[in-house]
Amino acid sequence: MGKLIIRNARVIDPASGRDEIASIVVADGVIEHVGADTNSPHADVIDATGLVACPGFIDVHTHLREPGREDKETIASGTRAAAAGGFTTICAIPNTSPVIDSQTGLKFILSRAESDAVVNVIPYASVTRCQQGEEIVEFGDLVHYGARGFTDDGHPIMNAEIMRRALEYSAMFDVPILDHCEDIHLAGEGVVHEGFYSTKLGLKGIPPLAESVQVARDVELAAFTRGRLHIMHVSKRQSLPHIRRAKAEGVRVTAEVTPHHLTLTDAALESFDTNLKVNPPIGDAADRDALISALLDDTIDCIATDHAPHTDIEKDQPFVDAPYGMVGLETAFPVLYTSLVKSGLVPLRKLLEKMTIGPARVLGLEPRGSLAVGAPADIVLLNLSQEVQITPDFFFSKSFNSPWLGSTLTGAVIMTVVSGKLVYSHRQIIEK
Numbered sequence: 296m297g298k299l300i301i302r303n304a305r306v307i308d309p310a311s312g313r314d315e316i317a318s319i320v321v322a323d324g325v326i327e328h329v330g331a332d333t334n335s336p337h338a339d340v341i342d343a344t345g346l347v348a349c350p351g352f353i354d355v356h357t358h359l360r361e362p363g364r365e366d367k368e369t370i371a372s373g374t375r376a377a378a379a380g381g382f383t384t385i386c387a388i389p390n391t392s393p394v395i396d397s398q399t400g401l402k403f404i405l406s407r408a409e410s411d412a413v414v415n416v417i418p419y420a421s422v423t424r425c426q427q428g429e430e431i432v433e434f435g436d437l438v439h440y441g442a443r444g445f446t447d448d449g450h451p452i453m454n455a456e457i458m459r460r461a462l463e464y465s466a467m468f469d470v471p472i473l474d475h476c477e478d479i480h481l482a483g484e485g486v487v488h489e490g491f492y493s494t495k496l497g498l499k500g501i502p503p504l505a506e507s508v509q510v511a512r513d514v515e516l517a518a519f520t521r522g523r524l525h526i527m528h529v530s531k532r533q534s535l536p537h538i539r540r541a542k543a544e545g546v547r548v549t550a551e552v553t554p555h556h557l558t559l560t561d562a563a564l565e566s567f568d569t570n571l572k573v574n575p576p577i578g579d580a581a582d583r584d585a586l587i588s589a590l591l592d593d594t595i596d597c598i599a600t601d602h603a604p605h606t607d608i609e610k611d612q613p614f615v616d617a618p619y620g621m622v623g624l625e626t627a628f629p630v631l632y633t634s635l636v637k638s639g640l641v642p643l644r645k646l647l648e649k650m651t652i653g654p655a656r657v658l659g660l661e662p663r664g665s666l667a668v669g670a671p672a673d674i675v676l677l678n679l680s681q682e683v684q685i686t687p688d689f690f691f692s693k694s695f696n697s698p699w700l701g702s703t704l705t706g707a708v709i710m711t712v713v714s715g716k717l718v719y720s721h722r723q724i725i726e727k
């Protein structure tokens with residue numbers, strides 16, 4: 296592989312604090328130099344004048360649906376959506392059909408990623424056999440075959456004894472347990488956040504306690520076991536004090552928040568748009584404000600999309616019957632840039648930190664997530680003033696279940712580079 300020079304970009308590398316007009320030189324798939332411009336006669340050159348260059352985004356929470364629901368997404372389509380969204384590494388949630396709970400499943404994901412993916416795919420395995428919450432998987436075996444984390448996401452682990460043992464294994468093998476916190480008894484038949492709008496709209500509510508009691512339980516179990524706990528899709532302000540306290544006490548806990556929980560409130564449910572039906576449900580304005588504060592004060596370590604593709608046939612049902620989830624890879628940056636940065640709520644550097652080095656640290660992937668010399672050359676180029684129209688055609692994903700359909704946002708992903716190779720440029724995937 297030859298050289299690539301990205302010239303005249305505004306280079307923002309949150310890991311090092313760099314924010315300046317500079318050039319990035321890539322050689323053999325890794326970062327060779329960032330700084331003053333250099334000349335190299337045989338290099339490919341990208342003139343990035345007017346663009347931001349930063350480390351490629353990392354998503355620790357992506358539903359790729361393969362194997363089992365290839366009508367919604369595949370590793371091929373999901374990684375193309377990732378590239379179009381500026382993501383260079385995504386982590387595959389194992390709630391597929393079958394669930395990834397064995398070395399066979401892991402080998403399938405890794406081999407499909409090898410043949411079909413255009414960005415890096417990191418597999419997780421489930422914590423319990425078939426995600427049934429009863430029998431713990433073969434942790435050591437699965438770590439050996441490439442699992443970088445364990446999660447029953449889509450379902451909570453209701454049995455605290457199982458969670459305790461999972462966290463003990465996580466300490467032993469130094470891998471995180473990624474935790475979907477939801478007490479199913481408290482959640483009951485609820486489909487939206489319990490509050491003013493659930494009452495007004497006549498939809499059954501899920502109380503915030505359904506999330507926060509499990510966060511409280513699991514940080515306590517993490518403290519006791521010294522395991523590595525990652526709280527997924529934190530959505531309610533009541534969960535935050537537990538995470539803050541645990542972090543202050545040195546418990547090994549990290550947390551993520553989704554773009555939708557950071558930018559939407561349950562007031563939007565007045566539309567009855569089933570694309571707003573997600574689990575955990577979107578909270579109220581006080582929840583959204585508290586999540587933004589928690590992002591700013593580092594209680595929350597990273598932004599994760601929870602990209603959850605569903606067909607339009609499934610989403611085109613009465614609210615109570617539609618499945619939970621929305622796609623997120625391609626809208627993440629424009630949504631967050633428009634709602635948080637343009638509005639002055641979050642500095643650009645902070646947003647980029649939470650999409651690059653923040654998630655890299657959660658999984659221990661550094662120097663990925665940075666532009667350090669020697670790091671894999673995973674880079675995204677952004678145009679902060681370009682508008683994007685969110686239409687079904689905007690999506691490389693097989694699904695387009697997005698509440699932003701029909702909106703115009705600001706902040707476009709222009710090019711995505713993975714290990715020094717241009718994989719996406721100006722709305723085109725550059726095929727292998």
Ligand code: DOR
Pocket residue numbers: 358390448449450475572573574575603604619620621
């Ligand atoms: O909204 C969601 N969709 N939340 C989950 O926990 C699972 C996910 C899915 O798999 O569709």
